[in-house]
Amino acid sequence: MNNLITLGEFIIKNQGDFPYAKGEFSSLLSAIRLAAKVLNSQINKAGLVDDLMGHIGSVNVQGEDQKKLDVYANELFVKALKARHQVCGIASEEEEKTITFENEEGLNGKYIVLIDPIDGSSNIEVNVSIGTVFAIYRRISPIGTPATKADFLQPGRKQVAAGYVIYGSSTMLVFTSGNGVNGFTYDPSIGVFYLSHRNIQMPKSGAIYSINEGNYPYFSHKMQSYIEYCKEHDPGTNRPYSGRYIGSMISDLHRTFLKGGIYMYPGSTKAPEGKLRLLYECNPMAFLIEEAGGRASNGTMPILDIQPTEVHQRTPFFGGSENMVRQLEKSLAT
Numbered sequence: 007m008n009n010l011i012t013l014g015e016f017i018i019k020n021q022g023d024f025p026y027a028k029g030e031f032s033s034l035l036s037a038i039r040l041a042a043k044v045l046n047s048q049i050n051k052a053g054l055v056d057d058l059m060g061h062i063g064s065v066n067v068q069g070e071d072q073k074k075l076d077v078y079a080n081e082l083f084v085k086a087l088k089a090r091h092q093v094c095g096i097a098s099e100e101e102e103k104t105i106t107f108e109n110e111e112g113l114n115g116k117y118i119v120l121i122d123p124i125d126g127s128s129n130i131e132v133n134v135s136i137g138t139v140f141a142i143y144r145r146i147s148p149i150g151t152p153a154t155k156a157d158f159l160q161p162g163r164k165q166v167a168a169g170y171v172i173y174g175s176s177t178m179l180v181f182t183s184g185n186g187v188n189g190f191t192y193d194p195s196i197g198v199f200y201l202s203h204r205n206i207q208m209p210k211s212g213a214i215y216s217i218n219e220g221n222y223p224y225f226s227h228k229m230q231s232y233i234e235y236c237k238e239h240d241p242g243t244n245r246p247y248s249g250r251y252i253g254s255m256i257s258d259l260h261r262t263f264l265k266g267g268i269y270m271y272p273g274s275t276k277a278p279e280g281k282l283r284l285l286y287e288c289n290p291m292a293f294l295i296e297e298a299g300g301r302a303s304n305g306t307m308p309i310l311d312i313q314p315t316e317v318h319q320r321t322p323f324f325g326g327s328e329n330m331v332r333q334l335e336k337s338l339a340t
């Protein structure tokens with residue numbers, strides 16, 4: 007712990023770094039912080055409380071089963087954000103349509119939030135780390151009017167802040183507002199996030215590759231060759247790399263922030279655009295990765311430069327240590 011600084015204090019002290027009106031950002035983040043605390047306490051009980059476990063019987067917009075905790079988490083974040091009056095619209099993995107707040111406070115809200123309230127939900131039942139990931143943008147439509155599609159479809163480069171919460175062996179909130187990445191660890195006994203990881207810098211090279219290798223037969227030949235490259239014996243380049251795949255993007259990338267490596271979810275013949283969603287999974291993680299000195303790409307261009315066309319669109323994703331992602335891009339290009 008660094009001098010016992012809390013997340014709340016850190017935001018107030020550093021909100022000068024946030025390029026917009028003071029107070030707005032801290033109010034927005036406090037909504038996310040509060041919802042994360044409530045969700046954390048429910049996740050810790052998930053094995054005990056029948057109501058929160060298992061499927062709810064409906065499917066989300068991606069055609070995937072919705073778990074009860076997904077639905078609960080979605081309602082929680084939407085409620086917390088709505089109550090702060092800074093937000094005019096929310097897009098969530100769990101909501102087919104974007105939500106726009108059209109009461110007076112909502113119309114005057116300056117920010118758009120895109121969120122995956124629970125990422126890695128298939129891991130809930132087996133007690134493996136899951137997370138929340140969010141991206142924050144300034145609206146581009148005039149204040150006082152309802153949020154428009156264009157507000158939601160901004161390229162990741164326009165994010166003003168992004169972050170994730172990892173509910174793991176400890177719970178952490180990691181965020182950036184464009185001036186470095188800082189991590190805060192939750193002390194559940196007093197309900198406070200403390201600054202524990204100041205100015206996180208991702209190693210430029212690493213020795214871990216992270217991919218669902220069960221999809222190998224469906225990958226392109228170039229992708230298959232890169233996987234073989236990861237496993238070749240070459241001590242000069244730390245190969246063979248170790249394989250690590252939790253199956254929870256936030257957890258796999260959290261490890262990558264701290265230890266370096268490359269995390270990959272490529273396109274395949276089964277899913278040409280891969281699985282991960284550009285707007286509320288890849289963009290916020292890519293912003294954090296670049297802020298930590300790493301690189302995030304779809305194989306040919308930086309994730310943050312992609313112009314979105316649909317709220318729920320997917321993209322191949324390669325993120326992590328800069329040298330490793332560049333090597334991957336080179337392999338896919340040749």
Ligand code: AHM
Nearest residue numbers: 124125126127128218253254255256
């Ligand atoms: P989700 O948002 O429905 O939980 O799906 C996203 C998750 C990522 O966290 C993870 O990296 C990926 O799905 C794992 O997918 P797979 O089981 O295909 O490897």
Ligand code: MG
Nearest residue numbers: 122124125126
């Ligand atoms: Mg999800």
